[in-house]
Amino acid sequence: MFYEKWFDPGDLILYSPPRDFLAYDDKFQPYPIEDEVVDQVGVFLDYIEKDNYSLCRIYVSFLGKPITVSQTQLRLLSKKR
Secondary structure, rough: OOOOOOOOOOEEEEEOOEEEEEEEEEOOOOOEEOOOOOEEEEEOOOOOOOOOOOEEEEOOOOOOEEEEHHHHHHEEOOEEE
16 A cells, blocks of 8 residues: 655654454454553654655654554654754
8 A cells, every 4th residue: 555755754743553452252252342542642753664654663752662653543743843
């Protein structure tokens, strides 16, 4: 899938982690679990692949480390100027 470039290094972003997960009961039947996940403020670092903008590296201050996420899980808060 092709994505457009939305962010530049240093942009302030809001990371929204996935909230729905599948779990399995004792009979191996799937059921959804909704987790109370709080959105995190972070800094956009770069795209993993320069020709495909689907995966990004961001620094999340709450975690204290960079992580790789899908571009669709990010929202722009402020452009670096």
